[in-house]
Amino acid sequence: MCQLLGMNCNVPTDICFSFEGFSCRGGLTDHHSDGWGIAFFEGRGCRLFLDYQPSATSPIAAFVRQYPIKSTNVIAHIRKATQGEIGLANTHPFRRELWGQYWIFAHNGDLKTLPNLTGKRFQPVGTTDSEHAFCWMLDQLAQRFEDRPHRDELFPYIADLAAQLAERGVFNFMLSNGECLFAHCATHLHYLVRQAPFTVAHLVDEDVSIDFSEVTTPDDRVAVIATQPLTDNEVWTAMRTGEILMFVDGAPHRLPTN
Amino acid sequence: MCQLLGMNCNVPTDICFSFEGFSCRGGLTDHHSDGWGIAFFEGRGCRLFLDYQPSATSPIAAFVRQYPIKSTNVIAHIRKATQGEIGLANTHPFRRELWGQYWIFAHNGDLKTLPNLTGKRFQPVGTTDSEHAFCWMLDQLAQRFEDRPHRDELFPYIADLAAQLAERGVFNFMLSNGECLFAHCATHLHYLVRQAPFTVAHLVDEDVSIDFSEVTTPDDRVAVIATQPLTDNEVWTAMRTGEILMFVDGAPHRLPTN
Numbered sequence: 001m002c003q004l005l006g007m008n009c010n011v012p013t014d015i016c017f018s019f020e021g022f023s024c025r026g027g028l029t030d031h032h033s034d035g036w037g038i039a040f041f042e043g044r045g046c047r048l049f050l051d052y053q054p055s056a057t058s059p060i061a062a063f064v065r066q067y068p069i070k071s072t073n074v075i076a077h078i079r080k081a082t083q084g085e086i087g088l089a090n091t092h093p094f095r096r097e098l099w100g101q102y103w104i105f106a107h108n109g110d111l112k113t114l115p116n117l118t119g120k121r122f123q124p125v126g127t128t129d130s131e132h133a134f135c136w137m138l139d140q141l142a143q144r145f146e147d148r149p150h151r152d153e154l155f156p157y158i159a160d161l162a163a164q165l166a167e168r169g170v171f172n173f174m175l176s177n178g179e180c181l182f183a184h185c186a187t188h189l190h191y192l193v194r195q196a197p198f199t200v201a202h203l204v205d206e207d208v209s210i211d212f213s214e215v216t217t218p219d220d221r222v223a224v225i226a227t228q229p230l231t232d233n234e235v236w237t238a239m240r241t242g243e244i245l246m247f248v249d250g251a252p253h254r255l256p257t258n
Numbered sequence: 259m260c261q262l263l264g265m266n267c268n269v270p271t272d273i274c275f276s277f278e279g280f281s282c283r284g285g286l287t288d289h290h291s292d293g294w295g296i297a298f299f300e301g302r303g304c305r306l307f308l309d310y311q312p313s314a315t316s317p318i319a320a321f322v323r324q325y326p327i328k329s330t331n332v333i334a335h336i337r338k339a340t341q342g343e344i345g346l347a348n349t350h351p352f353r354r355e356l357w358g359q360y361w362i363f364a365h366n367g368d369l370k371t372l373p374n375l376t377g378k379r380f381q382p383v384g385t386t387d388s389e390h391a392f393c394w395m396l397d398q399l400a401q402r403f404e405d406r407p408h409r410d411e412l413f414p415y416i417a418d419l420a421a422q423l424a425e426r427g428v429f430n431f432m433l434s435n436g437e438c439l440f441a442h443c444a445t446h447l448h449y450l451v452r453q454a455p456f457t458v459a460h461l462v463d464e465d466v467s468i469d470f471s472e473v474t475t476p477d478d479r480v481a482v483i484a485t486q487p488l489t490d491n492e493v494w495t496a497m498r499t500g501e502i503l504m505f506v507d508g509a510p511h512r513l514p515t516n
Contacts, residue, residue: 042345063321088302097381125355146378
């Protein structure tokens with residue numbers, strides 16, 4: 001299995017603190033050492049750093065830990081390979097373009113069977129179940145909506161696709177188009193929302209603290225989503241099996257019918 | 259205008275030496291300071307580093323200059339904005355997936371008019387003429403070939419698309435799928451092939467030399483393609499207006515009918 005980290009905010013925020021703790025789990029405090037990646041949306045653009053080395057020792061991860069990139073939507077992944085060899089083509093997050101937007105996807109789990117790709121529009125480059133599932137979801141979205149729908153129209157449809165894939169195995173995932181971030185829980189996914197009054201947070205994986213009141217403004221709102229809580233002095237909410245949330249401007253939204 | 263740098267080799271090679279000189283042109287020895295990017299193919303995978311800061315001062319460029327990534331196909335670009343604002347979404351190289359391969363594209367020039375995008379399969383995320391042209395080329399390729407053709411079948415078709423776009427303005431570009439690298443010259447593009455016996459090369463933009471005989475094996479072959487020559491003691495070949503070359507394993511190929 002792998003571990004996921006996501007961030008969704010109402011103002012561009014750097015993820016250095018969370019990534020500091022998270023990246024330790026790639027070979028240091030945990031065994032997810034088969035590569036890692038992180039994607040940052042900045043406006044409509046998107047930066048993607050990938051490495052097949054463990055995040056705890058990767059020079060690129062060391063660079064990302066100390067270089068603050070301000071973003072409103074971030075998805076990171078550290079890999080423990082289950083399907084597909086270790087290599088760049090199999091390293092999450094994956095990226096494609098749909099409706100003139102970049103889409104970023106990362107998966108934690110293992111799908112025992114995969115749906116057929118009916119079209120040829122999105123094809124996997126690597127050999128993971130994860131990239132195949134991502135391509136299938138985008139194929140379905142492209143067939144359903146010719147042009148980009150509003151996120152409120154998108155959300156129930158993505159929830160439906162997630163439920164279909166979740167029948168085939170373990171399917172925790174995060175998906176973002178830079179506007180909002182979808183998080184689906186199969187086994188493990190936790191989140192918290194940081195907002196005023198901001199306090200001091202302390203990492204689980206390293207003895208590092210940050211006083212968010214010193215680096216934020218009163219209107220900031222930041223949601224952090226992770227496979228396992230990253231801090232040991234804040235309250236994280238565990239998502240339920242089958243639950244999907246859409247994060248917008250740092251706040252979680254449930255399906256209207258939930 | 260912008261500047262382009264490409265590398266195509268028969269064994270994975272790092273581009274640190276060439277990128278050292280090239281990146282100086284982004285704000286130091288030349289004025290191409292509106293962002294930069296570099297893409298490395300590694301196997302089927304692809305790493306893309308982008309920044310909207312000048313390459314001469316960008317911390318990410320500093321990292322790439324000193325971190326050797328071994329690749330058989332590299333495309334880099336430093337930008338002097340002509341169309342589209344400065345920002346990550348308008349930063350070259352651009353990447354899309356077609357036929358289960360990543361495709362990387364960078365452009366130097368300025369297209370006065372753009373062909374209509376007939377399909378919705380590839381849509382620009384940013385606002386440059388370059389990304390639009392790239393999407394159009396991929397759209398045409400996807401319509402022409404349902405499955406991935408052999409590169410010898412691809413080459414004349416890409417040459418035809420390039421010629422059509424070159425009628426609309428200045429269109430120097432590089433395009434790669436990780437197997438081969440296509441380079442089209444409108445105004446300025448130079449290349450050289452380094453192979454045994456390897457010698458010492460000295461940069462134009464900095465007083466830096468490298469003895470390639472110390473870092474290569476006798477079978478290595480490396481083609482470097484750049485808007486302007488990067489070294490001052492090697493023979494660079496200037497490409498002609500309208501000329502397109504396909505580089506495979508470090509060697510240039512011409513169209514059979516050329």
